Amino acid sequence: MSEKIAVIGGTGDLGFGLALRWAWAGKQILIGSRDEKKAQEAAQRLKEKLESGASVAGLENREACVEASVVVLAVPFTAQAGILKSIKDSVKHAILVDATVPLAATVGGRATRILGVPQGSAAQQARELAPASTPVLAAFHNVSAEALQDLSVVLDCDILVCGDDSQAKQTLLELIKLIPGLRPIDAGPLEMARVVESMTALLISLNQRYRVHHSGIRITGLPI
């Protein structure tokens, strides 16, 4: 299995930020977009941001997924189901990492409110739509997309990882450790994504209230 990471929605803020940080750490990155040209442009933009050479390519979503062992889904909630259906056959041999937050803002409401998702969370909706054989994890909801994209910012945030597949989770925890300033935390089963997704609304609210851009979460009292 390839060691490549595909980032679907890699042209958006969160996806591009994750792609950038992992490329900086030396990982091979595939930026996926519905539009291959946009994916290639983002890959070019990423290369220009890194002084040393980066291994990054831009591909149409399905092609990016086929080549990757880990697929990160970083798309707006309103696009999540449609994209998942389109890539379903291409993620059969990958770990799927959902970063979707069902913010009310995606349907014209406030970014400080969360939509109710029938399955319990966006991640559980992803679980329902993904092939049964594909491990589905949830992560990266609470890290600032802006901070990820600015390499001069020292990250200071825990990444709460939810999922029901221990081995897949371990793989992702190790990948997160490659990004300085991020600490991966095993936050339990996939259903806990409901809480972790909603914490994004809290952080957006704190960003507005305290006029900052990079608020994040740290868990205290853990032996790690």
Next chain:
Amino acid sequence: MSEKIAVIGGTGDLGFGLALRWAWAGKQILIGSRDEKKAQEAAQRLKEKLESGASVAGLENREACVEASVVVLAVPFTAQAGILKSIKDSVKHAILVDATVPLAATVGGRATRILGVPQGSAAQQARELAPASTPVLAAFHNVSAEALQDLSVVLDCDILVCGDDSQAKQTLLELIKLIPGLRPIDAGPLEMARVVESMTALLISLNQRYRVHHSGIRITGLPI
């Protein structure tokens, strides 16, 4: 208006812990219970824990509320509505601080799951049941009750305060600052309590998973 803090449910872990820490900081505390005798026993237990003299008394819930300028409600979710109805007429001149978490455990489910509350959160249910003139805040959901009760533990947790009354919120933020190791954060309107309450289920899950007792939350990236 008196400077006394009443802690309803002050015989329980969270309530007793808050009462102890505030008494240690020199505040006058009224421990409330449905059973006056139990309240008096808890007050006695608190005094014995502090080497220096503490100003603490045990009273029946309503009597405790009448004398206090701030009333903290630290009771199980299943008891919240009944107690609120019983103290309603006694909190007309106080700030009501709800610390209730609607854990599924209170109805026989898991402590890592949250019940749906029709009003959106336990705090919003408190808002509905309290007198309209009484400011209602939500706080103290995410601090370890065990850590609060053990004065040898250095606390390390942010207290997210939700509410729609700025002046009342400011009063509570200052009271929280009296407890070393706790940092008060204005987490926005009362409706944000939905998120903050649910974070308790995450912390309970992390306590189980990492075999610790005192996990807590810190918000990073704030200018305070």
